Amino acid sequence: MMSPFTIAIDGPAAAGKGTISKAVAAHFDLAHLDTGLLYRAVGARMLMGEEPISAAQTLVAADLENPDLRTAEVAQSASKVAVIPEVRAALLDFQRAFARRAGGAVLDGRDIGTVICPQAEVKLFVTASPEVRAQRRLAELTERGFETDFDTVLADVKARDDRDMNRADAPLRPADDAVVLDTSELGIEEAVAIAVKTISAARD
Ligand code: CDP
Numbered sequence: 001m002m003s004p005f006t007i008a009i010d011g012p013a014a015a016g017k018g019t020i021s022k023a024v025a026a027h028f029d030l031a032h033l034d035t036g037l038l039y040r041a042v043g044a045r046m047l048m049g050e051e052p053i054s055a056a057q058t059l060v061a062a063d064l065e066n067p068d069l070r071t072a073e074v075a076q077s078a079s080k081v082a083v084i085p086e087v088r089a090a091l092l093d094f095q096r097a098f099a100r101r102a103g104g105a106v107l108d109g110r111d112i113g114t115v116i117c118p119q120a121e122v123k124l125f126v127t128a129s130p131e132v133r134a135q136r137r138l139a140e141l142t143e144r145g146f147e148t149d150f151d152t153v154l155a156d157v158k159a160r161d162d163r164d165m166n167r168a169d170a171p172l173r174p175a176d177d178a179v180v181l182d183t184s185e186l187g188i189e190e191a192v193a194i195a196v197k198t199i200s201a202a203r204d
Pocket of ligand 1: 012013014015018035036037039040075078079080082108109110111112160164
């Protein structure tokens with residue numbers, strides 16, 4: 001493939017973006033960037049006492065390897081630093097360059113189709129009901145050895161959705177030209193199959 005081909009995958013917390021993005025990147029042999037990790041890394045550094053804007057401005061690759069990035073505490077912290085325009089601005093160039101790298105890329109996040117890469121060749125907005133998303137996140141956290149319960153996870157997911165959708169800068173919303181994929185009633189294989197089909201149609 002000669003020109004960059006960017007696939008933007010956005011959606012609310014625990015909707016299945018990560019799993020779908022990884023599968024799609026493997027299928028089409030594209031590089032993948034989980035942009036949530038950038039915000040989680042800034043959030044983790046804030047929890048360690050750093051000022052979030054300077055943390056975002058000095059982020060390094062090693063920050064993304066912090067094993068604690070997947071905790072619920074870091075997720076909440078990520079959505080708090082994500083409302084700060086200077087934090088978002090500090091992370092912009094890296095994401096844009098990744099999106100347009102030779103060979104193409106898959107990026108997943110909240111604002112890829114709307115702000116980071118409005119010219120993406122394919123935009124998917126992956127969503128599901130809050131209850132389904134909380135159930136999936138509970139299974140994931142339990143599997144990783146964290147002790148929590150459904151009501152706590154549901155409250156966390158809703159608090160984060162609320163912050164992500166109602167911030168002034170780059171709020172979570174589907175781009176006008178995004179294909180909405182509601183995975184509430186879909187298994188992971190079905191969801192991936194629909195995503196692959198949608199992308200294949202756009203590539204032809
Ligand atoms: O994996 P999950 O969907 O739970 O969250 P994530 O994608 O790791 O994102 C963590 C938080 O980072 C989100 O709740 C957003 O507040 C923020 N984020 C953002 O603002 N913009 C992005 N492109 C990606 C994440």
